[in-house]
Amino acid sequence: MAGRGSASAPDAAVTIRDVARAAGVSAMSVSRVVNGKPGVGPETAARIENAIQALGFRPNRMATSLRQKRGLSLLGMVVPDPYTPMFTEIAVAADAALREHGLIVVTASSGRDPVRERALVGSFIDRGLDGLLLVSEDDDHRYLAPELQRGRPVVFVGGPPVGVEAPAILVDNRGGARTAVEHLLGRGHRRIAIIASTTGFPAAERLAGYRQTLAAHGVPVDPALVMRVPHGRVDGARATARLVDRADPPTAIFCTNYLLTAGALPALRERGSGCAFVAFDDFEAATLAEPPVTVVTQDPPSMGRLAAELVVAAIDGTGGGPERVTVPARLIPRGSGELPPPA
């Protein structure tokens, strides 16, 4: 036993010196053994290994990182919310790719609060994480300029760096929106509503794509069908209700992100609306709904993989400057987007 009183008088952790003493050697020899470096005789090495086992020694990585001026082999990922499946899939793919480089991916959510996002990013940097995967909807990243200049590995994913230069994996938001809208136009829809969030670059781009596409096809945009709302489920539900309950409701809805969609679908269903529906971003439940939901989607796994490559390049210093990759978005017809307008 170790504690002396009743409660846990947390005994100090075992250090490299404790091991050294137990093995009758210097700390350096222990260090060499722990790191598999040469310069220790087999006899001594064995004694040291034993001591390590016996004492349950675990090297303090903070001390190592401090001395070596390296990161903790942790890679931080900051996402706007923990619910959107696309973020999760990106994280999973990045995690798989980065594991091979000995990096552990840890995730945290900003809640779409720029203040919190910056605090998180700062915290990760101060705490010695090796790099950052940043899914940001903020519209000003200049606070990162000093860090970026110092070579801090930060890769933007899904949303572009604003006011600074940094590597980024982006999505063809306009193209995706065009695909969605043209799909609906092709089915004969003319009154096509859009539900977009008020914040974030992707939302703005998707809205722009919607407008452009309608214009290109000579279809006037009815302002009443353009819903800009906060980025939440309830907002999606409310917007949908307002659209469907109109005297002249739309015959189709283009919903531009997951959380809004998650609110919109139940609202649609409650009202028994036969409105066509296309969502931006794929999600598992899309196949569960009735009818299954047609989506426009990027390829999150490749995004995660690409992002991983870029951070690793940045960490190794192999990065040939801020690279920017844009991945395409494609449409997956499942039923809801193929509903015809009422005759």
Place this chain on the structure above:
Amino acid sequence: MAGRGSASAPDAAVTIRDVARAAGVSAMSVSRVVNGKPGVGPETAARIENAIQALGFRPNRMATSLRQKRGLSLLGMVVPDPYTPMFTEIAVAADAALREHGLIVVTASSGRDPVRERALVGSFIDRGLDGLLLVSEDDDHRYLAPELQRGRPVVFVGGPPVGVEAPAILVDNRGGARTAVEHLLGRGHRRIAIIASTTGFPAAERLAGYRQTLAAHGVPVDPALVMRVPHGRVDGARATARLVDRADPPTAIFCTNYLLTAGALPALRERGSGCAFVAFDDFEAATLAEPPVTVVTQDPPSMGRLAAELVVAAIDGTGGGPERVTVPARLIPRGSGELPPPA
């Protein structure tokens, strides 16, 4: 400008000494200002603040933690997979609660691989995280004994510590299973199938609850209706297909976790089966499916909150020993669980 060549010759970070020099004071005065400690004259303090701003000084938290023998104010959460909504909700609640204590929650997935889980836990400890929230389905946690004994704050969530004593937030798995099965029995079902994963304590408990309840009601368990499969979507789909395609299919299915359910529902739908269905664990898409899915669920937000309280207690040393809390599970009828057996 800072770099001298073309590529990023990452200039060293600004240290407390750089600030001290710039302000013409000692490092200690800077430290005091940074930490809001008294003992620095207003004049000096102002000069120091200026220098901090000018140089963009950010304290190295690893150095601080090393010196103070404290954690990095990071709390690690390890979950079996990043898809199960319950884990996400627990994390969100814990995050909210822990933020007030200045702790940042970071999450990583073990993928239900005990080796990886242990590696993650070890990595988090070695890297100076303050504590751990561990959602584990492993069946042996003795490797944590030394850490626990040293007072390392580890709280188990959803699955119990095996072979060691540690605080835990658990779920009444048997009770939940009983509730589900009795609900189906009450609707006249006698051929009730169960789909459970082969791994993890919760799965075993839910299965046991199923068996007990049927026995208590004098309903024999048909072994053909007990599907034990790996913990994955495809496994849920396959198990469902096998059940439904039988000559004597069950009239109801009790599916014991989210991933299995996510596979089961599409399979059920494809086959146009009118089988009643109750799932353990709630999920957003439950209301989207047709019919909406009846679930038995715990209260993830309270679980997260409780877990947060226990870690904080453990971190502060306020913990009065390994506390164990079991939260109840209740049934939410939505439609799928109220389908009657075919006449």
Place this chain on the structure above:
DNA sequence: CTGTTAGCGCTTTCAT
């Protein structure tokens, strides 16, 4: 109010 010294746990460097 301000500064000096020492040292957290580890590793680089330079002896031996």
Place this chain on the structure above:
DNA sequence: ATGAAAGCGCTAACAG
């Protein structure tokens, strides 16, 4: 093959 000294960036514990 092994070890002693020094120091990563920061801060307790003492001076003054």
